[in-house]
Amino acid sequence: MTTRTRTDRRQRQRGSWMVSLATLMTIGIPLAGLAPIIQGADWWFAAMAMSTACIAASWVVRASGLRPALGVVAAFMVWVLASQWFFAPGTAIAGIIPTPATIDTLVAGFIDAGGQIQVQTIPADPVASLIQLICMACGLVAVVADAAIIARFPAFVGLLALVLFAMPSAVQARDVDVVRFIATTASFLLLLWIAARVDGSTRSQHRSASRAGRAPATALALGAAAVACALIIPSATPGLTAQAFADSRNTGSLPSVYGAGIDPVIQLGRDLRRTTPIVSLRYSTTADKPLYLKMVDLTDFSTGSWQPSENSDGLFEQLSRPSGLADDVERSTVNTEVSIEGLRSEWLPLPYPATTLSNAGQGWTADPETGVVTLPDSRNDSRGDDYSVESLALTPSAEQLASAGTTVPTELSPLLQLPPDLPAIVSDVANNVTAGATTNYDRAVALQSYFTSGKFTYSVDTPVEESFDGSNAEALAAFLEVKSGYCVHFAASMATMARVLGIPSRIAIGYFPSSAASSYVDGEPQYEVLTDQLHSWPELYFEGIGWLPFEPTPGLGISVPAYSLPAFAEKSAQSEAPTPQTSEVTPTTQAKEKADPTTQSNAGETRSLAQARGWLTALAVAAGVCLAGLIPAFVRMWRRRRLMTSIERSGNPATRAWWELQDFARDFGIEVSGGDTPAMFAQRLLSLRRIPHADVESLRRAVEQEQFAESRGAPAGALERAAIRAALVSIEKAISDEAEQSVRRRARLLPASLFVRSERTS
């Protein structure tokens, strides 16, 4: 009795340190997912040290034979002590008893951490207060996880791991990190496994069996929830959320979701980095080609960062005449039906310039300057809206553009404002590029061709890697150095340079035109707009024509406006030529392709690469989930292999075969009780219809002989072993044949024998 008790206890102790280790792994692996958000790795080690200390304290208490509940108390005390020693040193009495000063210091740390989260860009610099936040939070997670284990509810740890796992995905809109996901799931399953076994060894068999039987189901459910969360959380906020801008307008400070609102424009980059785009909206149009759809304009650059204007006066529920548009500019009317799907925004995506908006509901307001339509606060979620819009397609002639000259109306002077500390490189480049141009229009064309001439590359990742993501003045300088970025950088650079050169400019944010119609209804093309079509582009003002969009961003495969190409501009220089030029899209596009073949092919490659990557990620996630789900099947296969090999080699071939047979029967839902004698189990098998009676009987006799008869000295010969194996295989085949398809499948994927503690002794 005493030996047995001691062995039991030793086993429990060994089990408990394995559980503790698995708990640490289940916390540590998902925590590592914060790595892209926080610089360095010191914070991870600090947090893990804290967690390890808490869990170790609990383990020591349990291992020394005290009540398990005291382990939780010990872990919590270690957490408190470590927190005050490291993050509020010198405030506690004798370094142990916390004082109000301790709490004040810690709270101050948290407040500072909150501030850091608001102001820092990704990846954040791990200042002391951030480390305090991470360590203390992680330590608390460890304490709670340990308590859950002690309370025999290890599945709860999976929930904690899930929160830790989903956090980086939610913050950064990254795709699910497959490796980390598999590692987290694996360590969680391991934890459940060990916990169930340790638990089982302290209970009677039947109860442990029924308890442990639930574990895999729970694990799978949580695993599925983890996948769902990790996949859904980032895609639940497609497009440009208004919240970021709204907050900055209302409070004057930047929004404060960690990392999400450091610069509203970064949201755009985040959407572009999404590898599994979803549909934002669909539209059909009478225009002969797909449209740019604008949602909002960034007009204010006086603070050093492009911001929407704070114009709240003179807004009415009607669209006004496009500002600055002279009557002699050739135009045609375009009707577009838009239906919003996944986009959540307080601005309606509209083609510019829109003249009439109908069916858009009540309470919307239009900015007369920019044509931006804002939904009322009562319904600032645009999802599900359908509306019709009438807009103009402008085809200004080369002469009209040339005649705009360099004159700018005085009321547009705010749109020329630049921040006082604009880096010199911006104006230097602007002046160099446009050295030969005389009119504003020529300058604009020169600027655009500077960006699209192949010197710059399109990349959504470079700005993040080089830490200049955003549209502020420093980011622009860095972009002009690195010559790699995405639409935000191209648009902001061109708009800023235009202002440097005296052209009023603003940045439009919306969607670039789809490449092809997704379907045709009554001969009218229907277009799908995906989240990764979110785009920004500069709009420049020309006297007599108004605002015209330009497209400096290369590599997206967008057919740029005809008037913005150098070929068109050259014609304006030869304005005395008698041929009146109507801007035809097709030839100019061809001209562009000839002029810059790399741009087009790059665009195709980038898109197809992104698509392929998306598919690969999805495949990898699916494969990972499948693999994690297959773990029980693999473990069972491994055990079977081991038993089968031992039939060939061990001194007790029949017993090994019997065990394998019992496992197999358990998998197929046949009752196997530890209280069964071999004869009883054989009897149960014989009640099955197609079972080979002779094989069951011979195997039973072999087991009885081996276990209970006097040993004859000579080990079983090869012939006997082969017979045992053959009998085993034939019985198993009969059991499998008799079972229904669903039972067979379950036996293979979720073998019940894995979750029952066996009474076998070696």
Place this chain on the structure above:
Amino acid sequence: MPDSITQSRSRAAAPDIDLDEFDRLSRAIMGNLEAVINGKTDVATLSLIVLLAEGHLLVEDVPGVGKTTLAKALARSVSASVSRIQFTPDLLPSDVTGVSIFNQQANRFEFKPGAVFANIVIADEINRASPKTQSALLECMEERQVSVDGVTHLLETPFSVVATQNPIEMEGTFALPEAQRDRFMARISMGYPDAEAELAMLHNRELQSPLDDIEAVVDREELQAMTRCAREVFVSRAVEQYVVNIAQATRRDPEVRLGVSPRATLHLVRAAKVAAALEGRDFVLPDDIDALVIPVLGHRIVPTRKSVSDHRSGVDAIEEILTRIVQATPVPLVAARSL
């Protein structure tokens, strides 16, 4: 003493008969038993097991179901000396053990052996006698000797008592105390015969008692050889462990007031050996143990009052408890670690 040494040496050597011979003899005895008690094979087998395991048998049932007939048939089948004591309230201990009488011619005391001086003693309705007389018999059963006036008289081997008793709720009986029940290897209950067997009995016994037809099929030496043969049956460590686990479970069980004694464990293994030999096996299986748990352990455990009150009778409660214990006790299968 030299006699017993010789005996133990011969026991250590190979048994006089092999399992085939054992089988032949046991079949012959079984044939006799089944002839007198129609349709009660398991009762007959159990009584034979007890005889061959050198134990004592307690047959318990209402009057008139064939308890005495069974005991007589068993005794007559082996050509051993048989005596029968009808226990009554006025029976004296000396009637059982014997008495010393002064022989005036020889001028000394002479011992007149009592009824226990036989190979098979049928103690009929043992619970009708006074406790004093009961304990005189029970002492003989355990010691296998009789002490009268300071002289010890050894009893012959084989020595087996087949006691019958009416259930204790019948009038005019003295229930056997727990400690004395423990000395019986097994308790069996005859039960009523089924309709067919009862009909056959009526027909057969109209002319003569079947007991008259019984002839001895096994002599004393053969009986002893059978006993020795059964003792040679192998019991593995695993089965021993299994028996001990069951015994310990009866002592721990919350529904049991008194668990079984170590003697019970010994009896269980001995009986299982014979049971294995009767099946022609030279080793004991856990199944042998399972089958004998209720007859061998049932009369020794005392269930709690609550447990009894939850059932129709004490016997039901005991059977339920033992069945549960047997089911819950894992059958150990052991394998060497090396692959």
